[in-house]
Amino acid sequence: MAITLFITLIVMVLEIVVGFLSHSLALLADAGHMATDAAALGMSLAAILIARQPATHSKTYGFYRTEILAAFLNGLTLWLIVLWIGYEAVRRFFHPPVVRAPMMLVTAVVGLIANLGCSWVLQRTQGQSLNLKSAYLHVLADAIGSVGVIGAALIIWTTGWHVADPIASLLVCVIILWGSWNLIRQSVNILLEGTPAHINVGEVMQAMQAVPGVKRVHDVHIWTITSGMEAMSGHVVIQDLSRSRTILADLNRRLCERFGIHHATLQLETEEG
DSSP states (O other), rough: HHHHHHHHHHHHHHHHHHHHHHHHHHHHHHHHHHHHHHHHHHHHHHHHHHHHHOOOOTTTTTTTTHHHHHHHHHHHHHHHHHHHHHHHHHHHSSSSOOHHHHHHHHHHHHHHHHHHHHHHHHHGGGGGHHHHHHHHHHHHHHHHHHHHHHHHHHHHHHHHHHHHHHHHHHHHHHHHHHHHHHHHHHHHHHHOOOTTTTHHHHHHHHHTTTSTTEEEEEEEEEEEETTEEEEEEEEEEOOOOGGHHHHHHHHHHHHHHHHHHHEEEEEETTTOO
């Protein structure tokens, strides 16, 4: 991620300078997106470092949620940049400036190569957490945006149709919105302690009630502490408290093996309470 941040900052500065010199909004839009990439990567790095801090009496789960918060903020920054790009694109539809296509094309190609390299670096780890996934989506969306800028530059160069520049900018907006919506939705669900999307509470309760000695299960709550770390609490009514140790071990093993829930707090009780 540090390597990706360094490359992103270099290409961002290059696109800003050439964007102003060539009068290309699409290139400036891509540079603006790369600015959010740099901020997102820096935020993600900081979140990873903070999340490693040990738990305290006031933060009994530690600082794992810092990564989720960073992912949420990264998604919001993408939406903010979309508003600015969209406004400028609409304005340029009515007053398209003369764009220097060759300069725009060369810079966009450099940006695409850099983004593909960064995507390859992050792709190997993006599945490990929502925070890393958010950084990966930032860079991947920027790579797709660079393709749009290259297409616009070729059209302007060969046909002189300068409206292709704001059209490419709006294409970048659509790509950013598509990639960021799912990211924001997942991070909000985690922050609100919603049930993880890949876990069905009904199936969990059925699996628990199938354990020998369990009569029924109630007051089940399942949430995510951070990416890949699910937690659960619930009440389990059993027939014989003398078998509580065996039943509890069977329940924890089933939750871990079938649903990936490694942190379960279960209260065993009888019908009489």
